[in-house]
Amino acid sequence: xxxxxxxxDLINIDMRSxxxxxxxxxxxxxxxxxxxxxxxxxxxxxxxxx
Numbered sequence: 001x002x003x004x005x006x007x008x009d010l011i012n013i014d015m016r017s018x019x020x021x022x023x024x025x026x027x028x029x030x031x032x033x034x035x036x037x038x039x040x041x042x043x044x045x046x047x048x049x050x
Contacts, residue, residue: 002034006043017047 015021023044027037035042 001031003039003043006030006033006040007047010043010047017049019048021048 027033027040030040033039
């Protein structure tokens with residue numbers, strides 16, 4: 001899994017970049033990610049930033 005896959009997952013669950021969300025997760029539940037937890041945070045910050 002990579003950043004693009006994570007981004008597409010956010011889009012596919014109909015989450016909008018203007019939504020307010022509270023996220024609590026274990027990166028182990030997401031699976032192997034290229035770039036590790038930092039990549040997950042990068043995608044979330046890019047997607048939800050104005």
